[in-house]
Amino acid sequence: MSTFRFDDPYYKDRRPLARTVAESRPRQPLLARGSIVEAHEQLRAGRKSYVCTLDDGTGQVDLVFTGRGRIPGFEPGVKCTAKGTVISGYDRPAMLNPLYGLGDLGISEAEQSSSPMDSIGTESVQTVDERRSGTVAPAGHFRIYLGAAPGVGKTVAMLDEAQRRRRRGTDVVIGIVESHGRPVTKSLTAGLEVIPRRKVEYRGTTLEEMDLDAVLRRRPKVVLVDELAHTNAPIPGGHDKRWQDVETILAAGIDVISTVNIQHLESMADAVERITGVKVRERVPDSVVRKADQIELVDSSPEQLRRRMLHGNIYPADKVPQALDNFFRTDNLSALRELALRFVADETEEELLSYLRRSHPDVAWETTERIMVGVNEAPGAESVIRRAARISSRLKAELHVVHVRTPDGPAGSGSKRLEELRSLAGAVGGRWHELDSDDPSAALVDFARENQVTQLVIGSSRRSRWQQLRGGGSTVRRLSKSASDAGIDVHVIARALQKDHQS
Numbered sequence: 001m002s003t004f005r006f007d008d009p010y011y012k013d014r015r016p017l018a019r020t021v022a023e024s025r026p027r028q029p030l031l032a033r034g035s036i037v038e039a040h041e042q043l044r045a046g047r048k049s050y051v052c053t054l055d056d057g058t059g060q061v062d063l064v065f066t067g068r069g070r071i072p073g074f075e076p077g078v079k080c081t082a083k084g085t086v087i088s089g090y091d092r093p094a095m096l097n098p099l100y101g102l103g104d105l106g107i108s109e110a111e112q113s114s115s116p117m118d119s120i121g122t123e124s125v126q127t128v129d130e131r132r133s134g135t136v137a138p139a140g141h142f143r144i145y146l147g148a149a150p151g152v153g154k155t156v157a158m159l160d161e162a163q164r165r166r167r168r169g170t171d172v173v174i175g176i177v178e179s180h181g182r183p184v185t186k187s188l189t190a191g192l193e194v195i196p197r198r199k200v201e202y203r204g205t206t207l208e209e210m211d212l213d214a215v216l217r218r219r220p221k222v223v224l225v226d227e228l229a230h231t232n233a234p235i236p237g238g239h240d241k242r243w244q245d246v247e248t249i250l251a252a253g254i255d256v257i258s259t260v261n262i263q264h265l266e267s268m269a270d271a272v273e274r275i276t277g278v279k280v281r282e283r284v285p286d287s288v289v290r291k292a293d294q295i296e297l298v299d300s301s302p303e304q305l306r307r308r309m310l311h312g313n314i315y316p317a318d319k320v321p322q323a324l325d326n327f328f329r330t331d332n333l334s335a336l337r338e339l340a341l342r343f344v345a346d347e348t349e350e351e352l353l354s355y356l357r358r359s360h361p362d363v364a365w366e367t368t369e370r371i372m373v374g375v376n377e378a379p380g381a382e383s384v385i386r387r388a389a390r391i392s393s394r395l396k397a398e399l400h401v402v403h404v405r406t407p408d409g410p411a412g413s414g415s416k417r418l419e420e421l422r423s424l425a426g427a428v429g430g431r432w433h434e435l436d437s438d439d440p441s442a443a444l445v446d447f448a449r450e451n452q453v454t455q456l457v458i459g460s461s462r463r464s465r466w467q468q469l470r471g472g473g474s475t476v477r478r479l480s481k482s483a484s485d486a487g488i489d490v491h492v493i494a495r496a497l498q499k500d501h502q503s
Contacts (some may be wrong), residue, residue: 016028017029017030017031018030018031018086019031019032020032020056020057020058020059021034021054021055021056021058021059021060021061021093022058022059023058024061024086024093025086026086026087026088026093026431027085027086027087027398027429027431028085028086029083029084029085029086030061030082030083030084030085030086030093030095031081031082031083032054032056032061032081032082032083033056033079033080033081034054034055034056034057034079034080035054035055035076035077035078035079035080036052036053036054036055036074036075036076036077036078036079036080037053037054037055037060037076038051038052038053038076039051039052039053039070039071039074039075039076041070049064049065049066050064050065050070050071050074051063051064051065052065052071052074052080053092054080054082059092059093060092060093061082061086061092061093061094061095062090062091062092062093062094062095063080063082063084063094063095063098063100064090064094064095064096064097065097066096066097066244073102074102078102078103079102079103080100080101080102081100081101082095082098082099082100082101083095083098083099083100084096084097084098084099085287087426087431088426088431088432088433096287096426097244097247097251099139099251139250139251139253140249140250140251140252140253140254140255140256141255141256141293141294142246142250142255142256142258142291142292142293142294143161143255143256143257143258143292143293143294143295143296144228144257144258144259144260144289144292144294144295144296145157145158145257145258145259145260145296145298146259146260146261146262146289146295146296146297146298146340146343146344147259147260147261147262147297147298147299147300147340148261148262148299148300148333148336148337148339148340149261149263149305149327149328149333149336149337150261150314151300151305151308151309151313151314151315152298152299152300152305153298153300154259154260154261154298155177155178155179155185155226155259156184156185156188157296157298158177158224158226158257158258158259159177159185159188159189159192159224160188161257162174162192162222162224162257163188163191163192165222166191166192170221170222171220171221171222172192172193172220172221172222172223172224173192173193173194173195173215173218173220173222173223173224174189174192174193174194174195174223174224175195175210175215175223175224175225175249176195176197176209176210176224176225176226176227176242177189177194177224177226178226178227181316182313182314184313192224193220195210195211195214195215195218195223196211196214197209197210197211198210198211198214198235200233200234200235202233202234207233209232209233209235210225210242210245212238212239212245212248212249215249215254216248216249216252216254219252219254220254221254221255222254222255222256222257223249223254223255223256223257224256224257224258225242225245225246225249225256225257225258226258226259227242227258227259227260228242228243228246228258228259228260228264228284228288228289229241229242229243229260229261229264229282229283229284230242230282231281231282232245241282241284243284243285243288246258246288247288260284260289262336262339262340262343263276263280263336264280264282264283264284265283265284265286265289265343266283266284266285266286266386266389266424266427266428267286267386267389267390267393267428268339268343268386268390269283269386270382270383270386270387271339271386271387271390272336272339275332275335275336276326276327276332276336277326278326278327283427285427285428286389286393286427286428286429287427287429295344297340297341297344299337299340299341300337301337302330302333302334302337303330305328305333306324306328306330306333309323309324309328310324342394346393346394369395369396369397369398369454369455370397370398370400370451370452370453370454370455371388371391371392371395371397371398371399371400371453371454371455371456371457372388372399372400372401372402372444372447372448372451372453372455372456372457373385373388373399373400373401373402373430373456373457373458374402374403374404374440374444374456374457374458374479375401375402375403375421375459376403376404376440377415377417377418377421378459378495379495380459380494380495381421381459381495382420382421382424383459383493383494383495384457384458384459384493384495385401385421385424385425385428385430386424386428387457387491387493388401388430388457388491388493389428389429389430391455391457391491392429392430393429395455397454397455398431399428399429399430399431400430400431400433400447400451400453401421401422401425401430401431401432401433402433402434402435402444402447403418403421403432403433403434403435404434404435404436404437404440404443404444405434405435405436405437406437406438406440407438433447435447440475440479441475441478441479441482442482444456444458444479444483445479445482445483445486445488448483448486448488449486449488453488454488454489455488455489455490455491456479456483456488456489456490456491457490457491457493458476458479458490458491458492458493459492459493459494459495460476460492460493460494460495461475461476476492480492
């Protein structure tokens, strides 16, 4: 993690730090100081959030705390300083789960701080004295062990690292580790302090979850949090997802070591579903994983993984035959391994670019590619957005997600379907746009020209040849020709429809 000071002109990978809302842009870090003018709970795409609007005199930005109810201290008129990365897709510029400080935060006082506040966290867990002094808690260091599939050894690698740190005298505890009855995994927890789990009654069953409040009270140097994509049992005032718990822990200044499989990344999920035929229900926004200070790939060949399965080291014996014939087929595992390797390679390239920008600031290392994806409310739009996000990620390019409203289209722009697509666009790091036009093809190409888009991603048409002839021809064909005339490359992506398989 790089040490960040309030007076630094750059933030993380030398992206310029915006000091006012007016000068901020999507995907740019912003340090905003002002007053809260509105705070309310909001239900967005079926998910609750607490939204606080901060006005710094040049404009307004929404501070969106996902999965949360009311947060004490956020009231109209209260002074606030917030720091995070600006996203689009909301009514105004927004920051998801930003670090913040409440109270009259003086600029000179803040600029003397040397807090290493790197990536976005969720709300800072602060004492009353910290809030009065105007300091913001330094974010913890975040390390992720990434795997292609269950059983590759992510949890073992995490526990090995924890034992090494414990022997060096580091205060490391287990927030939650899922051994799944594996003797080797359980043996590696010996000597490590375990935070007792919280018992939750849900639908007549007692479930055990990580006790977030207990972790924050214990305040270790390092906490282990297994299975980042896990969905929490409902707890009043609690987070829906374990990755949200991790963001809160990081914001409190506690280091986190976690694990996740490639299938759970939002931009990869649809590709994994097509490869394996299994629905991926638990997902993590790419932005959460990409903000990790370290991502380490835990690799295993498909043959080795299948041998582990046969020896009973992954699933119980009664589940082994079905697993080997379905998810754990050799071709599936090879494809998943390739996805994981590509993701880590992309991260390594980004680290190299960051180093080159720092060491050679006079050279323009940034890519000039800009990716745009045109979407409508037709089935399969999610797969098109995710495919565009993967292209954007590999090219280190901006991603614009554009929806064109037509007079004969569905009434209003606030339908549940559009909210879901808008939310997905934000989750994969894209900027959402809505246009009004009776000619979607022309509107998309005009937008692409105005925003210097270099590659356009669209979904294939599902209309029959007869429907295309009656409707004046194929929209995809017209759009491809117009974009080609404008010098814009076009990717036509098959719309993968949702399946009913369980994960």
